[in-house]
Amino acid sequence: xxxxxxxxxxxxxxxxxxxxxxxxxxxxxxxxxxxxxxxxxxxxxxxxxxxxxxxxxxxxxxxxxxxxxxxxxxxxxxxxxxxxxxxxxxxxxxxxxxxxxxxxxxxxxxxxxxxxxxxxxxxxxxxxxxxxxxxxxxxxxxxxxxxxxxxxxxxxxxxxxxxxxxxxxxxxxxxxxxxxxxxxxxxxxxxxxxxxxxxxxxxxxxxxxxxxxxxxxxxxxxxxxxxxxxxxxxxxxxxxxxxxxxxxxxxxxxxxxxxxxxxxxxxxxxxxxxxxxxxxxxxxxxxxxxxxxxxxx
Numbered sequence: 001x002x003x004x005x006x007x008x009x010x011x012x013x014x015x016x017x018x019x020x021x022x023x024x025x026x027x028x029x030x031x032x033x034x035x036x037x038x039x040x041x042x043x044x045x046x047x048x049x050x051x052x053x054x055x056x057x058x059x060x061x062x063x064x065x066x067x068x069x070x071x072x073x074x075x076x077x078x079x080x081x082x083x084x085x086x087x088x089x090x091x092x093x094x095x096x097x098x099x100x101x102x103x104x105x106x107x108x109x110x111x112x113x114x115x116x117x118x119x120x121x122x123x124x125x126x127x128x129x130x131x132x133x134x135x136x137x138x139x140x141x142x143x144x145x146x147x148x149x150x151x152x153x154x155x156x157x158x159x160x161x162x163x164x165x166x167x168x169x170x171x172x173x174x175x176x177x178x179x180x181x182x183x184x185x186x187x188x189x190x191x192x193x194x195x196x197x198x199x200x201x202x203x204x205x206x207x208x209x210x211x212x213x214x215x216x217x218x219x220x221x222x223x224x225x226x227x228x229x230x231x232x233x234x235x236x237x238x239x240x241x242x243x244x245x246x247x248x249x250x251x252x253x254x255x256x257x258x259x260x261x262x263x264x265x266x267x268x269x270x271x272x273x274x275x276x277x278x279x280x281x282x283x284x285x286x287x288x289x290x291x292x293x294x295x296x297x
Contacts, residue, residue: 006297007036012101013052013291014093017238017269019128021290024269025238027093028055030295031102034063038297046295047078053233054079056090058097061112067102075111075118081232086115086170088133088240088283089269095120095131096287123284125272132284133240137276139248140165140174148173150199154192155208155227159185167245171206171230174245181212183223187264193227193234206230209242213250220262220270222250238269240283247273247281 010031018024028050032038038057047055059074060066067073075094077087091111098104099122108121119134143166145152152161152175160178167174177186189210196208207228214220224246226239236242243261250259251273259273274282 007038009036009038009295009297011291011293011295012093012097012289014096015288015290016089016092016096017240017263017271017285017287018267019286019288021288023267024285024288025089025236025267026052027087027090028052029090029094029097030055030057031067031097032057032059034060034065042297043076044078044082048080051080053236054084054087054090056087056094058094067098068104070104071106071108072110072112073098075113077113079231079233083114084231086113086135086241086244088135088243089238089285091118091120091133092131092240092285092287095133096289099131100287101289101292125284128286130272130284130286132282134276135240135244135281135283137248137279137281138167138170138172138241138244140167140172140245148200148205151196151205151208154195154199155210156189156191159189165249166204168204170241170245171204172209172242172245173205173207174209174211174249176249177210177212179213183212183214183218183262183264186210186212186223186225189225191227193229196227196229207236207242209246211246211250213254214262219260221254221256221259222246223262223264225263225265235265237265237267238263238271238285240271240285243271243273243283244281247275247283251275
């Protein structure tokens with residue numbers, strides 16, 4: 001079935017994991033009514049047209065459902081080049097659109113995704129509005145430095161590496177720098193992103209996390225940056241899915257169930273993380289809707 005020409009779809013841009021405009025990680029959110037069929041090819045073209053790290057596509061699950069009243073929806077995430085199995089910031093953005101723009105009053109919303117059911121809830125932290133997401137835990141395991149030596153070299157250069165771990169389920173390689181490396185050092189690091197794909201062609205790695213522990217007097221527990229040129233993303237500003245890997249890693253090392261993280265890209269963002277006992281993790285953040293309009297096909 002082809003996509004109907006002349007179709008008008010609600011479209012939003014949301015800055016996720018921030019309370020300020022032009023910070024955090026931008027995601028597009030497109031609402032697809034059940035009555036309309038939009039082909040995968042057109043969805044990919046929309047994501048390429050938006051040209052931001054992910055575009056989320058929300059669908060009602062039956063003809064009797066509505067974005068205003070239903071509590072369960074289908075959700076897919078597409079980068080400019082391909083569909084991805086998990087995207088935290090675009091999930092947060094989708095929940096923000098439903099809660100803040102559409103006026104969905106359900107206390108919790110479930111999204112059916114490639115990573116299984118994900119639940120987003122409105123909550124308050126220190127009196128401020130947050131959205132928390134129940135996500136799958138993706139604990140990494142230790143790997144030898146030499147296994148990814150070429151990739152590590154183009155990522156961190158001469159910086160001292162303390163540990164390397166890998167999450168096979170997500171394809172994310174975690175590089176922890178030495179404790180002498182500060183957040184400022186991490187922010188000033190200049191990975192050779194253009195060389196990452198050539199340095200790792202096994203198909204195992206889909207993204208690289210570089211992380212450091214924060215200073216004892218910092219309000220944050222750890223900081224990170226994330227790069228995913230294999231998905232068409234040079235550097236992702238704030239990455240919810242990366243924190244399903246970072247959360248269990250730093251929770252074990254710091255012996256803390258609740259963590260406060262900073263992703264220190266140029267735009268930057270903050271994430272609150274709570275480890276659960278059922279192989280799940282809660283990632284919470286704020287969101288700012290900055291564009292609301294329509295997509296005309």
